[in-house]
Amino acid sequence: MATRRQTTKIEVPIPSIANGTNSATVKVPDKLDSPPPGNSPFLPTVLEIVLLAIYPGTLLLGSLFNVLHPSTRNATYIAHYQAYDPAEAPSYFAKKGNFFNVYFVKIGWFWTTLAFVALILTHPSLGPPLKPALTRRRLQAAVRYVCITAVWVAVTQWFFGPPIVDRSFRWTGGKCETILSDSAASQAEKADMGEVERAFTHAACKAIGGQWRGGHDISGHVFILILGSAMLWLELLPAVLKMEGLREARRILTPDGLVRSAAVETDAKEGGASDEKPKEAAVGLRVALVVASMSWWMLLMTAAYFHTWFEKFTGLLVAFGAIYIVYFLPRALPVWRQVVGMPGV
Template identity: 70%
Template sequence: MATRRTTRVEVPIPPTPNGNTSDKPQPPMLADTPLVANSPFLPTTLETALIAIYPGTLLLGSLISALNPASRNATYLPHTQAYAVSEAPSYFAKKSNFFNVYFVKIGWVWTTLAFFLFVASHSSLGPPLRLKLTKRRLQATARYVVVTAVWIAVTQWFFGPPIIDRSFRWTGGKCDVMFDDTRSARAGRADMSDMEKAFTHAACKSIGGQWAGGHDISGHVFLLILGSAMLWLEFLPAVLRMDGLREARRIRTADGLVRSAAIETREHPGNMEVPEKLGYGVQGALFVAGMSWWMLLMTAAYFHTWFEKFTGLLVAFTAIYTVYFLPRAVPAWRQVVGMPGV
């Protein structure tokens, strides 16, 4: 009688991330969350294109200024970072224009309203218009708090004067007191304390002085980029089913491996259905982000020097990267602020 021969196949146990083998069962690899080689520190191609709009806008504004005969013939006043009012080449070149006074000057108010209207009304973060603290809403709020803290530190207060004022002083700037024949220089200087002379732009302006000699980071460029980029990066991944904004993002997981961001969605599924209509929250965010882009273009064309605008862009990008891109590579930070759209 013939006997049946069996073949025994040895399957090697794959090594663990630290190089050792283990008899413990390994979790199954999800088919739609593969290991990827790209760095989690870098944005996707689509995100890169979105971010590139900002330096492109600054370049476009500079080109408009260079090609506009009215701009070339107008007198630019470095101490005000603007053209002389009587020679302003455009309505938007005047600091008193309606959009500058009622939108840019209080820009963070508009950004805050748009942000929380989106968070409260979009179903991807929780039940619309219901006071339910979901994990996604809490993490979105954490992102807002961090970005707002950066805005305060740069433009409002940083253990005293804000970073913009401090950087002006660090680069050799000072407050020049202006006086006429009926007012002596000594009397003018007496109106300021030593602390005010050393640090605050507001105090210098209040006594009729002006900043001179230092580098002034463009607060307008910083504010407009910071607020609009935050809004874009919040609502686009939640609204658009685009791989370049969602699953194509790379993250480093707790085991040290780099995977698609889709694994985060599987671990915290919740309600990620995209509504058929945009809704008031998305529409409000679109309006504020669109207005911010237009005023950024006007700022690029008519206010500040190129280097002042560049440093405003750089500071804004640093904050955006810390909140929206760095968490992908740092799991502990991702647990705090999360990721939009997952």
């Protein structure tokens, strides 16, 4: 009968160094104590880079279509209107009054919010589905949403007065100009309202019958479509992919100064989150996927028919800046990570 071979753990002494120090034992460092191979905690993973690259790729594709396609080359583009002449618009989507622009893009943050709430209330990795349990993951997801929403408000709605898009337009030489009219009533109305120059926002300028001209206008459509859909995709990834695989791919800087896999921040702190997917989870995932997909399509239409290439590019940069601060910077800043967390961790 064969005997069972037993292994024995041996500590190997290291010979004394010339200075006369005592011998020490060899210690094999734990794999979590050494920096793992891969990207920096300041950088996205390969999968995230591919995902984010879709946005500039979409803008490039739409812009090339705008330049090369005969339907857009031969149509009249009105620069201050930031769109084509409605009478000869090259496509239904080139009209500002198209159904999807009015009822999806113009109120885009409503749909983004709806999708986000559906996701965090139904997916079991965040907490008990359809139950008002305030788990750590749900709370941090809500903080991320509030941060992104605050950026949306500051850029497009209000920033201690006019929003950033209107302030930047004024800073770059833009102003509200009077539309000439032969109507005596119209001229009298303009005389009563004072100087058109006092209109510091695009909405106010339009309301008094003026036109926003002369400055650089950051594309609000590009900004909101990228900001909202990128937030949904980055929240979706841990839900549609294997949680452990995604954690292993991401790198974080821990408070002890080491670069580690995000897997070290385990679910032990959560106390009850589950990765199993009941039927309720599919509802939130589908709503988020529909909104994110619609946002991509309207981004392509915006790239093809509205704004100049530079206006679209600055809209992309502002959206990416906000996404980086909320979703990527926490990996390298432990204190910030304690506040906003990371999806799936």
